[in-house]
Amino acid sequence: MTDDLGHATRPARKPAVGDDRAVLGAVAKLAEDRFAPRADEYDRTAAFPAEDFDDLFSDGLLGAAVPREYGGLGYGPAQRNTLPLWEMTTTLAKADLSLARCWEGHANSLVLIDALATSEQKRRWFTGVVEHGEKWVAWSGEPQTPKPGESARFGTTLTPVQDGWTLRGSKAFATGATGVQWAILLVDPVGPGGARQTREVHGRLLLLACDLSDPTVTVDTSWWDPVGMRATASHVVRFHDTFIPREHLIGGPGGYFDGQWQTAFIPQHAASFLGGALAAYEYGLAYVKRQGKSGDPYVQQRVGSMAVNVETARLWLRHVAGLWDEGSLDEARIAGSRAWHVIGHLAEETVHHVIRACGARSLIRPSPVERILRDLALYKLHDNDDHVLATIGRAVLGEPYDPFFHRL
Template sequence: MDHLSQLTQEEFAPRAAQYDQTATFPAKNFETLFDAGLHAPAVPIKYGGLGLGHNSDILTLWMMTRELAKADLAFTRCWEGHTNIQVLLTANANDAQKQRWFEGIVQRGEKWAGWSGEPLSKVPGQTSGIGTTVKVVEGGYIVDGCKVFATGADGLQWAILFVSTAGTGAVRHNDGPANSVLMLACDLSDPSVSFDSTWWKPIGMRGSVSYRVQFDHTFIPKENLIGYPGQYLLEEWQTRFTPQYGAAFLGAAEGAYGYALAHIKKQRREKDAYVQHRIAKSMMNIETMDLWLRKVARLWETGQHQQAKEAGNRFRYLSEKLALDTLEHCTRMCGARAMIQPSPLERIYRDLSFYTLHDNCDRVLASIGQEVLGQESDRAFFNSSGNNQGKS
């Protein structure tokens, strides 16, 4: 962790503004991680990785996410996807797949992500639909259509495509049976895969380059099917990754807090009573998130899976609320000048405000309430539309 902290302060933080301004993939950051031996944290030790995971030391992986998020939340999003896939492959890939893909990660620094994004409802001004179809053919599968929020886009070498034989919607928005959902590893050098960068003009998280991706009769060989049909939903794999969001929100809040603390000390405002109130609230928010992160990690590491899933969703909700509250305190302490580029607080404000919208916090809270009341709930995707995904 000490080495990662040093890299974060000396290399990742200084590059963050450039990746944000140019909306480009943080390739140099991943090269730095690879050179430092930190590119494969969740790859098993026998394959050359660090062996971090839910059954051993998931806290260290989440603390790494937290550390990176202090400097660059968009880069952290790419890191999250890359490491989540390592966890997924470790548990669900067969031996031949692990040997092939882990070698690429460990030896060549290949980068991965998981892509699901197929929102079916349209927004004002949207004329074309979003979604993929998958057809079973001899020797594999044919994927057609498009996805959005394809984090990492053309900066990656591989992506796991979450697709459904029942139609569009992938995992989050599909109404088909759970066993219709497949995990297909796609080689992104395939010329039938293309990206539309013009789709990605967000207020924040620009460096995550979460483009629109198009599949034009893309063939996926059957040996690239990971696990069994429906495994991601039936085993509630999303619940293992939900705490990563909280770790990232916590790190971003700490980044804002660090800037605010330096700001008020520079201006010698330590005796301002209102500053004292806001800095105290910010610190207690961060301490609370830290305690929850450690609690969720301990539950996973000690095999208390049901309790870990429940606590993970509570941490997801609390971390969003507490991180945004901390951000509000920090901006009020620092004032308008801190909201002007190149202030890092300005970028954190945009990134965190945008990233917390990944899940609907109202639905997250409702799912927690449903669980408390003994009702059926979707603890994987917090979906209340009546489909059968990830229900408990």
């Protein structure tokens, strides 16, 4: 079924629940046939990849991280079935890294609802995803340190009112702002800073589900004009005394930190980095073969490095997913940061090898390599690599460390 705009209002196909290979094969086909060809236009126009999400919904894949008893595929760390979710993310990233970031936001939100929401909330919100194609995201971003030329500070303030709260202020880096229906807002009730920017927030952080069709929520599209990850549409969103009903509170204060949920999402970024590397690797291989460069010993070395890099990245993801699913949570959490660090470097190095082996024309459109280079450059800044590495070192040394945001 479709609405007046031709968008699907019910999934047209049922996925092969329980047959992960079939599901991942269907995702790979969609990614190759439809998502990769659309990526350039979404990037040029910095537009949310809406049609890609319509296709995921039509094929019954939007609820991948929804538990099976609610009509989903039951993927993800909350269901102890992590690798299929991350492999799906890698496949989407191979087509379009921005699409994968939007997908991560959606899937992570569903994992949080699965882990922390009441059964009534799950029934309502999972039905919205599986039956009606609703898309979710999680927004924390309230950077407190202004950059040159920035006068207004980002940040939100929450005021208790009868039956809920009102929210005033702004969030930046709001991925999917022009395309999703629901956002989980990570809010510090004491004042601006979100989850990432305030160290003392742990016990009091609230997760509030916000219906983005509320007219008091507006999107400022003038801020997001970045070098890469353009189609994530990570705009500034403003809240003008937006009412959040009490029944939209997910879990209790501090539940996000108590469950250490950020650590389940860090390695999924790495799954996306791998997707970018795979796309560049595939393009590079076809390029050097077509140019008859396969006999060049330097090209051979670079191709050898690329192959080892992507294989190493796959092994790391498999290892971390296995730790999550066997319940070795402490090990899984720090291993996720290790995977983020090493896969980020392997992905960047792989793209570098492709460029050196292929030459300048590999960085001219319609080559996807120039977009992957830009996307990875920005996406790698989602977290601070120096701080991630220091966090890993602190864990080894037995020093206290912050596994969520790698603050020193």
